[in-house]
Amino acid sequence: MSSHILVVEDEHKIAQLLQDYLHHEGMTSTHLSRGDAVEPWLAQQHADLILLDVMLPAVSGLELCKRIRQNANIPIMLVTARTEEIDRLLGLELGADDYICKPFSPREVVARVKTVLRRCQQPALNTTHLSPLKLDRASYQAWLHGHNLELTAVEFLLLATLVEHPTRIFNREQLMNLIYQDHRVVADRTIDSHIKKIRRKISQILPNQELIHSLYGVGYKYEWTGL
Incomplete structure (x- = not known):
């Protein structure tokens, strides 16, 4: 069964690019563009990993990471243009499994998605x-x-x-x-x-x-x- 990736990104071109590369590697995906849509979606659907942008409308990615991690162990990879060390450390402290900085290579993102999935899906x-x-x-x-x-x-x-x-x-x-x-x-x-x-x-x-x-x-x- 293919892995399902939830892409939470308010820039539609970036989201589409990520989805294209994920689909090319045999994964399925869902795209959400607002932070306040994530928790209701997760209450009804399943994701094997979340690619979560930090700067989102309504609810930030960091706040979402904190909330999700309190209730579930879904792997979370933060995606952001904020490259300061304090932001990276905060993301990890809130429970993120990896941190991708923009601009990024879509191939690298997919490779790191695979790595996190392998690590988290091991018995x-x-x-x-x-x-x-x-x-x-x-x-x-x-x-x-x-x-x-x-x-x-x-x-x-x-x-x-x-x-x-x-x-x-x-x-x-x-x-x-x-x-x-x-x-x-x-x-x-x-x-x-x-x-x-x-x-x-x-x-x-x-x-x-x-x-x-x-x-x-x-x-x-x-x-x-x-x-």
């Missing part, structure tokens, strides 16, 4: 089998090279969230929303404290291997290099 268990880390959600237990990490329930949920979305960067708010689904009020640095404890337990077994990586000012990701 979650593949990562745990390829790495020395094994997770059992039924028992809330994690083993590293056969050693039980003896995680708390919150630590397990945090690690499982990162492991099941390898290389994706999560910010603190996203992780808190996923772990504390009762929407309790917790301090911003609570996630940092849990990450520190998980890293300490991992280092007791793999002292020279970092599995949870930090991107300063953005968030955390899980990545096993195999080294």
Whole structure:
């Protein structure tokens, strides 16, 4: 089945160009030109990935990225003419999977769409089998090279969230929303404290291997290099 891409772009020529290249690569697409049309469309339709322009009428792409990411893990690639580093970091912090700056090569956009789709559509268990880390959600237990990490329930949920979305960067708010689904009020640095404890337990077994990586000012990701 071909992947369906939602193209959210208020410049119709750019949208048509992107759709032409996506269709040429065997993908289907839908075009929306206004930010306020996206959430109603997603409530009724499915997209495998969203190409989301930042500067949109009614609702900005950054605001949409934040809203969508609170409720779904649909891959999001931001497309914008705003090239300042702070804008790129903000987009990643809000949950974007990639960031494309205008002007761009349509071929490059399609290539990066394919890369994000491959990364996000991999079965979650593949990562745990390829790495020395094994997770059992039924028992809330994690083993590293056969050693039980003896995680708390919150630590397990945090690690499982990162492991099941390898290389994706999560910010603190996203992780808190996923772990504390009762929407309790917790301090911003609570996630940092849990990450520190998980890293300490991992280092007791793999002292020279970092599995949870930090991107300063953005968030955390899980990545096993195999080294």
